[in-house]
Amino acid sequence: MSLDQGGHLTHGANVNFSGNLYNIEAYGVNAETERIDMKEIARLAEQYRPKLIVVGATAYPRHFDFAAWRQVADSVGAYLLADIAHIAGLIAGGVHPDPAPYADVITTTTHKTLRGPRGAMIMCRAEYADKIDRAVFPGLQGGPFLHTIAARAVAFKEASEPDFKVYQAQIVKNAKALAARLIENGFRLVSGGTDNHLMLMDLTSKYEKLSGRQAADHLEDAGIIVNKNTIPFDKRKPRTTSGLRLGTPMITTRGMKEDEMVQVADFITETLENRQKAAIKRQVREKVKELCAQFPIYEYLE
Numbered sequence: 001m002s003l004d005q006g007g008h009l010t011h012g013a014n015v016n017f018s019g020n021l022y023n024i025e026a027y028g029v030n031a032e033t034e035r036i037d038m039k040e041i042a043r044l045a046e047q048y049r050p051k052l053i054v055v056g057a058t059a060y061p062r063h064f065d066f067a068a069w070r071q072v073a074d075s076v077g078a079y080l081l082a083d084i085a086h087i088a089g090l091i092a093g094g095v096h097p098d099p100a101p102y103a104d105v106i107t108t109t110t111h112k113t114l115r116g117p118r119g120a121m122i123m124c125r126a127e128y129a130d131k132i133d134r135a136v137f138p139g140l141q142g143g144p145f146l147h148t149i150a151a152r153a154v155a156f157k158e159a160s161e162p163d164f165k166v167y168q169a170q171i172v173k174n175a176k177a178l179a180a181r182l183i184e185n186g187f188r189l190v191s192g193g194t195d196n197h198l199m200l201m202d203l204t205s206k207y208e209k210l211s212g213r214q215a216a217d218h219l220e221d222a223g224i225i226v227n228k229n230t231i232p233f234d235k236r237k238p239r240t241t242s243g244l245r246l247g248t249p250m251i252t253t254r255g256m257k258e259d260e261m262v263q264v265a266d267f268i269t270e271t272l273e274n275r276q277k278a279a280i281k282r283q284v285r286e287k288v289k290e291l292c293a294q295f296p297i298y299e300y301l302e
């Protein structure tokens with residue numbers, strides 16, 4: 001998936017090694033629905049006859065239909081790799097379709113929705129294990145990351161417990177609540193909402209002159225950290241952007257629920273509406289502090 005439509009750098013962007021080593025043909029979203037169109041994917045596969053198809057994204061608010069991707073891969077005899085870095089926790093928690101029955105190889109990070117330490121995993125069918133192991137060592141790396149192995153074990157233990165399902169389901173409920181309130185407040189979201197843990201705000205729908213970078217800075221003034229992000233068919237450059245990417249995993253860990261999402265959406269709106277008024281941004285900052293104090297991070301650790 002191309003970088004400017006939600007894909008990851010490592011999926012063949014020309015500034016990344018993947019784009020240099022491999023001959024990549026990118027796909028994107030449908031201009032109208034802003035969703036992946038499987039008919040278009042099938043057409044591209046037929047046109048380019050790839051050896052490997054990579055499915056996965058870093059800024060895509062909808063589900064992946066892995067069964068449909070498998071069908072496309074089979075139609076051209078390609079391997080299917082699912083990069084679930086962003087959604088691994090949702091999959092483990094049962095709130096996103098699971099690629100395991102369909103993909104030949106699954107890659108993930110351990111530090112996003114899986115909520116573990118920084119790290120990564122490659123899962124594959126037994127027949128590819130030797131080759132992949134050798135590609136990792138000695139192909140790419142030397143020693144293992146011993147200092148994060150215990151932390152990974154803790155993360156996997158947590159991810160296998162019933163509480164994790166509750167957590168992941170709440171992440172999705174919170175994302176839907178946050179999205180609904182932002183829409184109520186007049187923002188347009190890419191694809192009209194979210195099915196997962198993240199959403200993309202299209203700032204151009206409300207403020208013609210405000211870039212994602214500027215909006216992120218204003219929100220930081222108010223104590224709210226977001227990620228500037230391109231939106232599909234963005235007219236601005238990747239360093240400026242017309243969008244913001246928001247996710248709910250962290251605030252859900254703190255114990256916030258749907259009611260608090262309404263507050264968060266209103267804080268964001270109030271800040272952006274009054275972005276030139278330092279006093280108002282300071283007021284929002286105080287309200288953010290109060291809300292965070294009501295949901296301290298250490299309660300989770302106790």
Ligand SMILES: *Cc1c(COP(=O)(O)O)cnc(C)c1O
Nearest residue numbers: 008010056057058083085086109
């Ligand atoms: C985050 C991410 C990665 C890996 O990112 P790092 O944090 O840089 O290791 C790979 N693929 C996707 C789709 C991602 O979102």
